[in-house]
Amino acid sequence: MKYTKATNYALHIVAYMVKYDKRDNLSLHPLASHLNISPSYLSKILTQLVKANIIQSTPGVNGGYVLRKNKEDISLFDVIQATEGSSPMFTCEMDENHACKIQEAMEEAENAMETYLKNKKLFDII
Amino acid sequence: MKYTKATNYALHIVAYMVKYDKRDNLSLHPLASHLNISPSYLSKILTQLVKANIIQSTPGVNGGYVLRKNKEDISLFDVIQATEGSSPMFTCEMDENHACKIQEAMEEAENAMETYLKNKKLFDII
DNA sequence: GCGTGATTACTCGGATACAAGATGTCCGAGTTTGAGCGG
DNA sequence: CCGCTCAAACTCGGACATCTTGTATCCGAGTAATCACGC
Numbered sequence: 001m002k003y004t005k006a007t008n009y010a011l012h013i014v015a016y017m018v019k020y021d022k023r024d025n026l027s028l029h030p031l032a033s034h035l036n037i038s039p040s041y042l043s044k045i046l047t048q049l050v051k052a053n054i055i056q057s058t059p060g061v062n063g064g065y066v067l068r069k070n071k072e073d074i075s076l077f078d079v080i081q082a083t084e085g086s087s088p089m090f091t092c093e094m095d096e097n098h099a100c101k102i103q104e105a106m107e108e109a110e111n112a113m114e115t116y117l118k119n120k121k122l123f124d125i126i
Numbered sequence: 127m128k129y130t131k132a133t134n135y136a137l138h139i140v141a142y143m144v145k146y147d148k149r150d151n152l153s154l155h156p157l158a159s160h161l162n163i164s165p166s167y168l169s170k171i172l173t174q175l176v177k178a179n180i181i182q183s184t185p186g187v188n189g190g191y192v193l194r195k196n197k198e199d200i201s202l203f204d205v206i207q208a209t210e211g212s213s214p215m216f217t218c219e220m221d222e223n224h225a226c227k228i229q230e231a232m233e234e235a236e237n238a239m240e241t242y243l244k245n246k247k248l249f250d251i252i
Numbered sequence: 253g254c255g256t257g258a259t260t261a262c263t264c265g266g267a268t269a270c271a272a273g274a275t276g277t278c279c280g281a282g283t284t285t286g287a288g289c290g291g
Numbered sequence: 292c293c294g295c296t297c298a299a300a301c302t303c304g305g306a307c308a309t310c311t312t313g314t315a316t317c318c319g320a321g322t323a324a325t326c327a328c329g330c
Contacts, residue, residue: 001129003216003232004274011228012220027301035220041276047303059302060284076231084127093131094138094161101251102137105202106129109246113239120235125227130313153262166316173264185263186323 007083009037010045011122014054014079018071018122025064045083052082076125077117133209135163136171137248140180140205144197144248151190171209178208202251203243 012035017026028046032039046065049055056068067074090106138161143152154172158165172191175181182194193200216232 001127001133001210001215002213003127005219006274007127008216008218008220008228015228025301029301038276040278043302043304044276050303057302058284059282059300061300062285063283063301065302076228076235087128089127090129090134092134094134102134102141102202105246105251109202109239109242112242113235116235116238120231125231132313151262155262164315167314169263169265170315176264183263184323185261185321187261188324189262189322191263 001089003080004083006045006048007080009035009042010049010079010083011076013042013045014049014067014074015122015126017055017065017067018074019126025058025062025066027064031065048082049079052078054078054082072121072123074122075118076120076122077114079122080117127215129206130209132171132174133206135161135168136175136205136209137202139168139171140175140193140200141248141252143181143191143193144200145252151184151188151192153190157191174208175205178204180204180208198247198249200248201244202246202248203240205248206243 013031016031016034020026028039028043032042035042046055046057050057050065053068054074055065057063057065069078088107089110090103092100092103094100095103139157142157142160146152154165154169158168161168172181172183176183176191179194180200181191183189183191195204214233215236216229218226218229220226221229
C-alpha cells in the first residue's frame, strides 16, 4: 500500500506553484527541468491537476499553468485525490450484503487520515 | 492507493479464527472453502501471518493453524502490517537531504490512520 | 505387545505463470501569439 | 497601416511500450501421527 510517484510529483508541483506565485503562466519545460521529470510525463500529471480544478491551463504562446484556487486553500488531500482517485482504500468484496464490519472500520481509519490531509494546507507547509 | 486483496483475506482469516476459537487446529482446506479462496493462495497468506507472530502453525497430521496471541489483543494494524509490510506509504525521493516537509506531513497523516487501526481490535468488531 | 517401517494428513517454500496497474515516451492535433509581407 | 498568412510556442489527448507488483497455481520437501506387520 503505497502512494504512487505521480502523487509525489503532483505534491511538489503544486508546492512549487504555491511558493513561486508569479503572475505569468508557468510553462511545461521549465517546470520539468526544475523538478527533474520528463516533460512528457509531467504533462500527464498536470492534466490530472487541471481536471481536479487545482490548476488552470491556457494553450498557445505564453500559455502554461496557473493555480486556480487561492493558494491558502489547497490542501494535501486535494492534490492527492487528483492523482490517486477517490475510491476507498479498502473494499471487502467478500460480504455480498455489504455489511462487512471490517470494511466499516477500515473506512473510519481512512477518514482519520483524510481529515488530517484536508486540514493540512500546502501553503502552511512551505 | 489501495489495500491488496491479501489484506482483505488476512483480516477475514483472523476474524474467523477469533470468532470460532476452538481448541483444535484449524486446517487449510476447511478454511479455504469457508472463505472461498484457493487453498494454495490461502497458504501464502497464512505463512505471512505466521511470520508476523499472529498465528501459529503445526505441521503433520492434525496440524493446522491456531491464534498465537490473546484474541482480545489482535488489532487491525497487526494483521495489515503482516501483509502490507511496514514501509511508509509515502517516500519522497526528490529531496536528497531528507528534509522534505511534504513527507513529514504525509507521515503524520499515516500515523493518524495507524493509531486508529492499532486501537481497533478484531475482537471488538465481531 | 513391541519396535519398525510405511502411509497419510498436514504445513513450508521456491519456481513459475498471468494480469493489472504504474511509469514513461511519442506523436499528431488544436490554439494562441506574433512576426513578416504585400497591398 | 491594415490585413492576411505563416511560423513558433504552447497545451491536449490518445496510443503505445515497459516495468513492477499483485494474484494465483503447482509441486516437491519436510513433519508428525497413525496404522500395519513381523517378531
